[in-house]
Amino acid sequence: MKKTAFYGALTVAGFAASMASAATLDDVKERGTLNCGVTTGLIGFASPDANGVWDGFDVGVCRAVAAAVLGDPNAVEFVPTTGKTRFTALASGEIDMLARNTTWTFSRDVDLKFEFVGINYYDGQGFIAPRDLGVSSAKELDGATVCIQTGTTTELNLADYFRANNISYEPVPIETNAEGQQQYLAGACDVYTTDASGLAATRAAFENPQDHIILPEIISKEPLGPLVRHGDNDWGDVVRWTLNALIAAEELGVTSANIEELAAAPTGNPEINRLLGTEGELGAMLGLEADWAKNAIAAGGNYGELFERNIGENTPIGLARGLNAQWTDGGLLYTPPFR
Amino acid sequence: MTSVTDPPQGSFRLSMLINDTRYRSYTFQFIALVLLIGFMAYLGINLVSNLAAQGLNISFGFLGDPAGYDINQTVVEYDSQSSHLRAAVVGIINTLIVAFLACVTATIFGVIAGVLRLSNNWVVRKLMAFYVEIFRNIPVLIWIIIIFSIMTVSMPAPRDFRGDDATAGMLFDAFAFTNRGVYSPAPVIDGASGWIVIGVFIASIIGIFAYRRYATKKLYDTGQLLPMLWPSVALFFVPVILAYFILGRPITLDYPSLQGFNFQGGLHLRGSLIALWFALAIYTGAFIAENVRAGIQAISKGQTEAAASLGLRPGRIMNLVILPQALRVIIPPLISQYLNITKNSSLAIAVGYMDVTSTLGGITLNQTGRAIECILLLMLFYLTISLLISAVMNVYNNSVKLKER
Numbered sequence: 001m002k003k004t005a006f007y008g009a010l011t012v013a014g015f016a017a018s019m020a021s022a023a024t025l026d027d028v029k030e031r032g033t034l035n036c037g038v039t040t041g042l043i044g045f046a047s048p049d050a051n052g053v054w055d056g057f058d059v060g061v062c063r064a065v066a067a068a069v070l071g072d073p074n075a076v077e078f079v080p081t082t083g084k085t086r087f088t089a090l091a092s093g094e095i096d097m098l099a100r101n102t103t104w105t106f107s108r109d110v111d112l113k114f115e116f117v118g119i120n121y122y123d124g125q126g127f128i129a130p131r132d133l134g135v136s137s138a139k140e141l142d143g144a145t146v147c148i149q150t151g152t153t154t155e156l157n158l159a160d161y162f163r164a165n166n167i168s169y170e171p172v173p174i175e176t177n178a179e180g181q182q183q184y185l186a187g188a189c190d191v192y193t194t195d196a197s198g199l200a201a202t203r204a205a206f207e208n209p210q211d212h213i214i215l216p217e218i219i220s221k222e223p224l225g226p227l228v229r230h231g232d233n234d235w236g237d238v239v240r241w242t243l244n245a246l247i248a249a250e251e252l253g254v255t256s257a258n259i260e261e262l263a264a265a266p267t268g269n270p271e272i273n274r275l276l277g278t279e280g281e282l283g284a285m286l287g288l289e290a291d292w293a294k295n296a297i298a299a300g301g302n303y304g305e306l307f308e309r310n311i312g313e314n315t316p317i318g319l320a321r322g323l324n325a326q327w328t329d330g331g332l333l334y335t336p337p338f339r
Numbered sequence: 340m341t342s343v344t345d346p347p348q349g350s351f352r353l354s355m356l357i358n359d360t361r362y363r364s365y366t367f368q369f370i371a372l373v374l375l376i377g378f379m380a381y382l383g384i385n386l387v388s389n390l391a392a393q394g395l396n397i398s399f400g401f402l403g404d405p406a407g408y409d410i411n412q413t414v415v416e417y418d419s420q421s422s423h424l425r426a427a428v429v430g431i432i433n434t435l436i437v438a439f440l441a442c443v444t445a446t447i448f449g450v451i452a453g454v455l456r457l458s459n460n461w462v463v464r465k466l467m468a469f470y471v472e473i474f475r476n477i478p479v480l481i482w483i484i485i486i487f488s489i490m491t492v493s494m495p496a497p498r499d500f501r502g503d504d505a506t507a508g509m510l511f512d513a514f515a516f517t518n519r520g521v522y523s524p525a526p527v528i529d530g531a532s533g534w535i536v537i538g539v540f541i542a543s544i545i546g547i548f549a550y551r552r553y554a555t556k557k558l559y560d561t562g563q564l565l566p567m568l569w570p571s572v573a574l575f576f577v578p579v580i581l582a583y584f585i586l587g588r589p590i591t592l593d594y595p596s597l598q599g600f601n602f603q604g605g606l607h608l609r610g611s612l613i614a615l616w617f618a619l620a621i622y623t624g625a626f627i628a629e630n631v632r633a634g635i636q637a638i639s640k641g642q643t644e645a646a647a648s649l650g651l652r653p654g655r656i657m658n659l660v661i662l663p664q665a666l667r668v669i670i671p672p673l674i675s676q677y678l679n680i681t682k683n684s685s686l687a688i689a690v691g692y693m694d695v696t697s698t699l700g701g702i703t704l705n706q707t708g709r710a711i712e713c714i715l716l717l718m719l720f721y722l723t724i725s726l727l728i729s730a731v732m733n734v735y736n737n738s739v740k741l742k743e744r
Contacts, residue, residue, distance in 0.1 A: 084705050112708040113395065133498070133600075143599040145519060150688075150697070151705035156407040159419035170601065171409045172519075172611075173691040173702075187496030188518045188610070190600045 024096050024228070024235035025069065025287055033075045036062035037095035040080040040176055044201045044310050044317040045101055054078045058099040060306040061120055061226050061243060064296040065097065068242045068288060073299035082176060083151035087112055090229060097239050099226040101195060103153045113230040117240035120225050120303075122323040122332055124218035125157050126196040128203060131211050133190060138217035142167040147180045147189035149173075154194055157220040177202060191215075195222050197311065197319055204316035238286055244335040245293040248275055249302035251326050251335065256301040263294045275338045282338060303333065386711070399716075401707045402427070408702050410693045412609055423703045430698030431720060437615050437694065438681040438724075444620035445680060446673075449627025454657070456632050467628065475625035480686050482622050487614035487690040494518040494610075500597050515595055515602050520613060522595035525606035533589035539582040547574045611692035615684065623680050630672045634665035667740045674732040678725050685721070695720060 028034050038046035038058055046056040054062075054076075063073040079095050090098045091113070101123070102108075104116040127146075129135045138161070148155055150173040162169050172189045174180045181202055184192040192199070196218060203209045226243060228236050249255070252272050254262055263276040273279035277290035286292065300306050307324065311317045325331025356366045390396060402424040409419050410429050414436070417429050456467040474482070497517050500509065509515045515522040528534060554565040583590065595605030638661050646656040687694040688701055696717065704713040 084701065087705070087708060088710060107706075107708075141600075143601055143603070145601060150691070150702055155702065156419075156706065159407055159409045162409075163419055169409075170411050172411065173688075173693065173697065175688065175691075183491060186491045186518060187498065188491045 024232050025238060028069055028096055028235075032070065033077045034062065034066040034069065034097070035077045035079055035095045036065070037079045037081045037086055037089050037098040037100055038062065039100050040082055040178075042101070042177055042198060042201050043205055044315065044319075045197070046078070046099075048078075055310070057121070057306055057310040058101060058226075060300040060310065061099045061246075062097070063299045064246055065239055065242045067295040067299035068245075068292040069238060071289065071295050073295075083149055084175075087114070090114065090227070093229075096235070097226055097228050101198065101224040102227060103195075104223045104225050104227075105153060108227075114227045115230045115233075115236045116225050116227045117236055118225050118243045119223040119332075120243060121197060121223075123195040123197050123222040123224050125154050125193060125220040125222060126199050126218050127191045127193045127215040128184070128199045128212050129191045129215060131213050135191070135215065138215045138219065139165055139167070141169060141191060143169070144190040145170045145172055145188070147172045147174055147183050147192045149177065149180060149194055150175060152194070153220070153222065158193055161219040181205065195224070197224075197317075200319050201311070201317045204318070234287060238288065241286060242293070242296045245275060245296050245338075246303040246306065247326075247333050247335040248338055249293075249297045250304040250333075251328065254297060254302060256298055256305060259294060259298050263291065271338055280339075390711075397712060398709075399712055401703075401709050401712070404707075406703065407706065410698065412612065412693055423699070423707065426703060427695060427699040427716070430693060430695035433692065433698075434681070434684055434687075434694040434696075435724075437612060437619070437684050437687065437692065440616045441619035441623065441680045441684065442677050444616065445623040445627055445676065448620055448624030449676075450631050452624060452628035453631025453635070456628060457635060471625045471628050473625075474621050475629075479618060479622040479683055480689060482618040483614055483686055483689055486618050487610060490610045490614060491518045497597060497601050500602075509595075513592075513594055515597075517602070518610065519601070520607055520609040520611075522602040523606050523608070524592040524594045525604070527591050527593045529589040529591060532586040535586060536579060536582045536590055540579040543574050543578045546578075547571050550574065609692070611687070611690040614690050615687050615692050619680050619683055623676050623683075626679075627673060627676050630669050630676070631665070633672075634669035635661055637668045638664050663739070667736070670732065670736040670739060674729055674736070677728050677732065681724055681728060682721060 036059075038054065038056075041047045042056070044056055046054060046058045048054050059078070062076050062078065066076045067073040079089060081089050081095070081098070081100055086098055086100055086102065087108075089095050099120075101121065103123075104119065108114055109116055127138050127141070135141065141162075146158065146169050148158055148171055155171075155173075158169075158171065172183065174183060177194070177198065180192050180194070183189055185206070192202070194202070196214065199214050203212055203214070206212060226239055228239055248271075249259075252269065252275065254272060254275070259276070262272060263278060266273045266278045270279060274282055276294045277283050277292065281290075283290040283292045289295075301309070304326075307319075307321065308314065311319045313320055321329070321331060323332050325333065327334040356362050387397075403422050405420050406423045406426040407419055408426070410417055410426065412433055413429050414432050415425075415429060417425055452467045452470055455463050456471065458464050458467075494517055497515075497519060500515065500517075513524050528537070550570055551567065554567060557563055557565055593604050595602040595607070597603075642660055642664070643656055646660045647653075651659065684694055685696040685700075688697045691697070699713055699720075700717045704710055707713075
C-alpha cells in the first residue's frame with residue numbers, strides 16, 4: 001500500500017512538476033551545488049565514510065564535474081538511488097547527472113532519452129559462489145538459486161545466459177546490494193550475480209573473502225558510465241569533457257601532484273596547455289572558466305589516481321586495470337584529443 | 340431548533356444563487372466541481388506537454404514485447420521470452436494468491452483472537468490483548484522483513500541436508516524447512532480417475548452443507564435435533580476414501596528430494612511468500628480481532644442472559660445467538676481489512692515476492708522506462724480488484740444484515 005501510494009504520489013509529482021529546465025549548466029551555477037545520483041552504497045564506487053563524506057570511484061567523477069563547473073569539489077549534493085529509482089530521479093530533474101555504475105545500453109540511450117557521456121569503467125557480469133559449493137564454472141549452475149538485483153541489466157543477461165546454455169535456475173530478486181550480500185551469506189541463494197567490479201567490492205566487505213570465488217565466466221559487456229538527460233547538449237558536453245579530461249590527464253602524465261606546476265605557466269606540450277587552460281579558449285567554449293580541467297583533475301587526481309585510490313590493486317577491492325588501462329597500455333581508454 | 344426557510348419569492352434573480360438557501364449549496368458545489376475539473380485538466384495538460392517536450396509519448400505497445408526476465412513463482416506458463424503483458428498477468432496471479440491466503444488466515448486469526456479477548460479466563464484474555472497491541476502497532480513492512488529475516492537466518496540452507504553428517508533433516512521424510520522456503524509433497528493427479536476422486540470430494544462437501552441445511556430445517560419445523568458432527572465427518576471422509584481405493588489410488592504424492600543445489604519436486608512454498616502471507620495475516624488479524632470484539636460487545640448482554648436462561652450452552656449461545664447478530668457489525672469493517680490486505684500485498688518487493696507491483700511496477704517499469712503507463716495500469720488493477728472485493732463482500736453483508744419484517 002505504502003509503495004503504491006508512493007508511486008501514486010510520484011505520478012502526481014510527475015504531472016505537476018514543471019519541465020526540468022533545459023539549461024542544466026545555468027541551474028547548477030545558480031544553485032551553487034551539483035546534484036549527483038550515486039548508489040546507495042557500494043564500497044569503492046560510492047559510499048559514505050564514517051564521517052558521512054561520500055567517497056569512491058563514481059563519487060570522484062561527481063566531484064570532478066563540480067570542481068570544473070563550480071570550482072569546488074565539495075559543492076556536490078549526493079543523492080543515493082537504487083536500481084529502480086535512478087532513471088526517474090534523472091528524468092525528473094531531481095539530479096543533474098547520474099554516476100551510478102550504470103550500463104550504457106541502446107534502449108536507455110535511445111528509448112529512455114538519456115545521454116551517456118562516456119565510459120568510466122568497462123565491466124562484465126560475473127558470479128560469486130562459496131568455495132565449498134565446489135563449483136568452478138557458471139555452466140555447472142543448473143538448478144541453482146541465484147540472487148540478483150532487480151531492475152538492472154544483469155537480470156536480463158542472466159535470463160539470456162541460462163537460456164542460451166539450456167540450464168535452469170531460480171531467481172531471487174533483491175532490492176539493494178546489501179540485501180543481496182545478506183541473502184547470499186545466509187545461504188538463501190547459492191550464487192550472487194552482478195557486475196564483476198561490484199562482486200569484488202562486495203567480497204571485500206565479507207568477513208572471510210577467501211572463502212568465496214568469483215567464477216571465471218563473464219557473461220556480458222557492461223560499459224558503465226555517467227549519464228545526463230537527453231536534449232541538453234551543453235550540459236552533456238561539460239560532463240563528457242570533464243570525464244575525458246581525467247582520462248587525458250593520465251595519458252599526458254598530469255597528476256594531482258604536478259598539476260599546480262604544469263598549470264602555472266605554458267609547458268612545452270601544447271595539448272597539456274590546452275587542457276589546463278594556459279593556451280586556447282576550451283573553457284570558454286564550454287561556458288566554464290579557463291581552469292575548469294585543472295580544477296577537475298586537482299579534485300581527486302586523474303583517472304588512474306582515482307582508480308588506484310578507490311578500487312585498484314592496493315585497495316581491499318583489488319581490481320586490476322585490465323580493460324580499463326589506457327590504450328597506450330593495451331586497454332580501452334581512449335579520449336578524443338583536446339583541440 | 341426549527342430551521343428557517345426564506346419566504347417564497349416571485350421570480351428568480353441572480354443574487355439568489357448566493358443568498359437563497361435553496362440554491363446556495365448548488366452554487367458552491369458547482370464552483371467546487373469546476374475548480375476540480377480545472378485542476379485535473381491542468382495536471383493532464385501539464386503531463387502531456389512535458390512528455391511531448393521530452394520527446395516521450397504515452398504508449399502501451401511495450402506490453403507486447405518480450406519481457407526478458409525470469410520470475411521464480413509462476414502458476415501459468417512463463418519464460419523470459421514471454422511478453423511484458425504475460426509477466427504482468429503472472430504478477431497479478433501472485434498478488435491474488437497471497438491476498439487470498441492472507442485474507443483467509445487473517446480472518447481465522449482475527450475471529451479466534453477476538454472471541455478469546457472476551458474470555459472469562461484472565462490469562463487468555465491478556466494474551467490476546469498482548470497479541471492485538473503488539474501486532475497492530477508495528478508497521479506491516481517491519482513484520483514482513485522480521486519474519487523473512489528470521490527465516491533466512493535461522494533455517495538451515497539446503498546444503499545442510501546433504502551428506503552423512505547432515506545438520507538438518509526432513510520432517511517425516513516429506514517436509515523440508517529451509518531458508519529458501521518450505522518444500523512439501525505435492526499431489527499428482529493421475530488421469531481421469533484422479534479427477535473423479537476430486538469430484539467425489541467436492542460432491543461430499545456440498546453434501547455436508549445440504550445435510551446441515553436439512554437438519555436445521557427439520558429442527559425448526561419439528562423440533563427434532565438430528566446429530567450434526569458425526570454425519571459431517573463421515574460424509575467428509577468415507578466417500579472420498581472409498582473412491583480413492585476403488586479407482587486404484589489414482590492420486591499419488593510427489594515427494595521433494597535434494598538434487599543438485601536445491602530440493603526438487605514437491606510443492607515449494609517460497610520464503611518470500613510465507614513471510615508476506617504470514618506477516619499480512621497476523622498484522623491484519625489483530626485489526627479483525629478488534630472488529631470481532633466490537634461486534635460481539637455491540638450485542639446487549641441481555642441476549643446472552645436470555646439465551647442462557649433458555650438452557651443453551653455457552654458454545655451454542657455464541658454460535659446461534661451472538662455471532663449471527665454480531666456479523667452485521669463485523670462485516671463492513673472486515674471489508675476494509677480485506678482491501679487493506681490486498682493493497683498491502685504490494686509491499687512484496689521488500690522480500691522479493693514477484694507480485695504485480697514487482698513485475699509490472701518494478702522490473703517492467705525499469706526495463707522499459709514506461710513509468711506512467713505502468714503506474715496507470717497498476718492503479719487500474721488495484722482499483723478494479725478492490726472494487727470487486729467490495730462488491731462481493733457487500734453482497735454477503737446484505738445476506739447477513741438485519742432483515743426487518
